[in-house]
Amino acid sequence: MxxxxxxxxxxxxxxxxxxxxxxxxxxxxxxSGRRRNCYSIAIKAVHRALQFATIGRTxxxxxxxxxxxxxxxxxxxxxxxxxxxxKDSLSRCDIQLxxxxxxxxxxxxxxxxxxxxxxxxSVSIDYNLPGTEKYDKPTNVVTRGLLKK
Amino acid sequence: MLCNKLLNLVSKTVQIVPTNRIAAAASSLSIRSxxxxxxxxxxxxxxxxxxxFSDGIIQTVNEAVKTNNRLFAVVHICGKQFKVTDNDLVxxxxxxxxxxxxxxxxxxxxxxxxxxxxxxxxxxxxxxxxEVTATVVDKDLSHTRTNFERIxxxxxxxxxxxxxxxxxxxxxxxxxxxxIDNRKDVQEMGRRVx
Numbered sequence: 001m002x003x004x005x006x007x008x009x010x011x012x013x014x015x016x017x018x019x020x021x022x023x024x025x026x027x028x029x030x031x032s033g034r035r036r037n038c039y040s041i042a043i044k045a046v047h048r049a050l051q052f053a054t055i056g057r058t059x060x061x062x063x064x065x066x067x068x069x070x071x072x073x074x075x076x077x078x079x080x081x082x083x084x085x086x087k088d089s090l091s092r093c094d095i096q097l098x099x100x101x102x103x104x105x106x107x108x109x110x111x112x113x114x115x116x117x118x119x120x121x122s123v124s125i126d127y128n129l130p131g132t133e134k135y136d137k138p139t140n141v142v143t144r145g146l147l148k149k
Numbered sequence: 150m151l152c153n154k155l156l157n158l159v160s161k162t163v164q165i166v167p168t169n170r171i172a173a174a175a176s177s178l179s180i181r182s183x184x185x186x187x188x189x190x191x192x193x194x195x196x197x198x199x200x201x202f203s204d205g206i207i208q209t210v211n212e213a214v215k216t217n218n219r220l221f222a223v224v225h226i227c228g229k230q231f232k233v234t235d236n237d238l239v240x241x242x243x244x245x246x247x248x249x250x251x252x253x254x255x256x257x258x259x260x261x262x263x264x265x266x267x268x269x270x271x272x273x274x275x276x277x278x279x280e281v282t283a284t285v286v287d288k289d290l291s292h293t294r295t296n297f298e299r300i301x302x303x304x305x306x307x308x309x310x311x312x313x314x315x316x317x318x319x320x321x322x323x324x325x326x327x328x329i330d331n332r333k334d335v336q337e338m339g340r341r342v343x
Contacts, residue, residue, distance in 0.1 A: 050297035050308075057294070096272040097259055101223050101230045105260075108232075109221070112260070112267040119269070144199070 068099040075106030079117040081124070082131055089123035090116065093147040123147050207330045210266050217263035220323045222281050225257035225273075233281070239318040247285045247316070255281040261325065268329065275332065280324045287317035 021039050027049070028035060028042040035045040073083045090097070095116070097105075105113045122141040124132045126148050221234045227245050247253060256276045261268045268274055290312040299306045 047297070047299055050295055051299060054296050054298060094271040095259075095269060097223060098230050101232055101259075104232045105223075109262055109267075112262045115267050116269070142202070 065099060068103040071103035071106050072099065075102075075113050076117060079114055079121075081117050081121050081135065085124040085129050085131060086117060086120045088129060089120040089127065092127060092149075093119070093123050207328075210268075211328050211330075213263060213265040214325045214329070217265070220261055220263045220325065222258050222262075222279065222323045223260040224255045224281055225259060226255065226318070230259065233320045233323065235320060235322055237320040238286070239283070239320065241316040241318060242291070242313060244314055245316050249285050249288050251285045252321075253283045253285065253318075255283055261323070268325075277333070278325060278327055278329055278331070280322070280326050282321045283318045284321055285316060286319045289315055289317075291315045 024039065024043050024046050025036075027046045030036075031042070031045055031049075034041050036042065069083070072086070076083045076086050097116075102113075102116075105116070118138040118141050121132075121135050122138055122143055125135055125137055126143060126145065219235060221232060223230055223232050226239065227241050227243065229241075231239050233239060254276075256273075258274045258276070258279045258281055259270045259272060261274060261279050268279070291314075292312070294311045294313075296309040296311060297307070
């Protein structure tokens with residue numbers, strides 16, 4: 001199906017059958033099989049597609065959160081700290097980086113992420129958070145108890 | 150009356166009993182103390198050593214800042230955090246007041262890093278030390294998003310078309326302008342003076 005001009009589509013608002021169908025066919029142009037060319041099948045497919053697109057916009061947010069959590073967890077495991085302790089101790093010493101940025105740092109700035117995880121490890125040992133018994137205190141972090149409130 | 154008598158009796162017994170018994174007990178039995186044993190602690194004053202150590206670290210970071218030519222920063226803009234470097238484009242979604250052509254200094258910098266060092270803000274870094282400047286390049290509406298909802302067998306169908314405002318920011322530079330330990334007594338943070 002060839003869509004010649006935008007001007008033609010502007011005219012398609014009216015009740016005329018051809019132009020009304022043409023709007024739907026335009027959305028269905030990239031579908032496969034009869035869903036592209038038969039109107040009664042195309043309209044069902046278009047409705048489904050538009051609903052999925054609308055729902056997907058909200059679902060994407062939680063999907064991204066899951067993805068960031070996975071990435072941060074992978075980074076944490078590399079440096080031998082649990083993600084719960086990592087997040088907890090960062091918030092305890094008032095570092096308010098969000099999940100998106102932490103995931104970015106875990107991928108693209110490994111040195112910065114290691115610094116953060118070392119800091120988190122020593123802070124979690126300072127606070128004696130659950131699960132910190134197995135951590136070795138990092139030697140390159142000097143807190144002198146100043147980060148503890 | 151009875152009550153009074155009882156009270157007298159009690160007070161007498163209390164008066165009589167303790168002193169002799171305790172003295173006897175102290176003499177006959179070995180003293181058992183349940184308090185913490187007295188020991189003397191020596192607090193070593195190593196403030197000078199601490200200061201020397203921290204000065205050393207600050208000096209190495211300051212030298213690293215001078216040798217680095219490109220830094221990255223994590224900035225907080227319009228409720229979202231972005232990791233940016235020089236010449237980056239940042240797309241901001243939704244209403245945001247600055248207009249096209251405005252040059253902006255981003256003051257909420259959460260983290261700055263280079264090749265050899267990372268400065269972490271708690272929660273933000275000193276705005277006098279870190280300078281992230283940006284220009285508003287473009288202000289426009291986004292592509293059309295179709296909100297379509299429909300309930301099966303209930304003759305319910307709604308379709309809305311939404312276009313949000315978007316703003317494009319070009320990050321001009323990420324700099325550390327002065328030594329990181331250089332702090333004033335009175336500091337300005339945005340409009341607040343601390």
